[in-house]
Amino acid sequence: MKLSALVVARDEAARLPPCLASLAPADELVVVLDRSTDASAEIARAHGARILEGAWALEGERRNAGIAACTGDWILEVDADERVPPELWPVLRRVIASSPHGFHRVRIDNYVGKRLIRHGWGGSFGTTLKPILFRRGAKHWRAQRVHPGLDWTGSEGERIEGIGIRHEVDRDISDMLRRLDRYSSAKAADLLAEGRIGSLPDNIRRCLSRILKCYVGRGGYKEGGWGLLIALCAGLFPLLAHLKARLEPDRHR
Structure with missing residues (x-):
């Protein structure tokens, strides 16, 4: 079975070398x-990558373009801030050699700076x-800007949880808050494009529900203040997107 590795990036020259x-x-x-102006292309070539350059308005569209460019029987799709440990590769090979399924979920180990945070992620924030x-042909991203939905062909197989992919999600708290701002702005644009801004009371309820789910249901309390911070960001994400779409629509269309 031929396995393709796919990375979709924009101006990620600092993170691409260890990822690739x-x-x-x-x-x-x-x-x-996607519209990269730094040294990303040179770095990718130095690692023997086949490069697809272009400009896509939606995250789903550029990811689908990458999937279409892969020729492997199976595809491993990672981000520039992720690292696949050497000990995971034999596991991936064993899975694709025998799996009758369309896709498998893989464990992600999320780091903020040098701190591994295992608990509390969720609510579209992690x-x-x-x-x-x-499998090639099994995954299709929907046309959205942030966290686009997925359509699948084939069933879900066993989860690969013994070894995780290292995800350097944020450098520090300020970086986390900047990510919340980016994500909520992109989501506001999606809400406006789809004509479904929703109501303030509903989004307040979603905010509180997500905070509770991440901090209590997903064990964020085990991480102390970090878990509380992640829960707050997860809850604020839909509420901020709603408020940006409602109060500043011209900035996010």
Whole structure:
């Protein structure tokens, strides 16, 4: 079985070298560069990647373009801030050699700076499992700007949880808050484009529900103040997106 590794990035020259180095065991490396102006293309070429350059308004569209460019029987789709540990590759190979399924979720180990935070992720602000190993043709991203939905062909197989992919999600608290601002602005644009801004009371309820779910249901309390911070960001994400779409629509269309 041929395994393609796919990375979609924009101006990620600082993060690409360790990411691409960790993907060396793949049979094919495809890098999609969306309006990149830094040295990302040169870095990708130095790692033997096939490069697809272009400009896509929606995250779903550029990810689908990358999937279409892969020629492997299976695809491993990772982000520039993720690293695949060497000990995970034999596991991936064993799975694709025998799996009858369309896709598998893989464990994600999320780091803020040098701190591993295992508990409390959720609410579209982070996850500890992602469906990133899939057969070619099984995965299709929807046309949205942030956290686009997915359509699948085929069933879900066993979860790969013994070894996790290292995800350097945020550098520090300020970086986390900047990510919340970016994500909520992109989501506001999606809400306006889809004509479904929703109501303030509903989004307040969603905010409180997500905070409770992440902090209590997903064990964020085990991480102390970090868990509380992640829960607050997860809850504020839909509320901020709603308020940006309602109060500043011209800035987010």
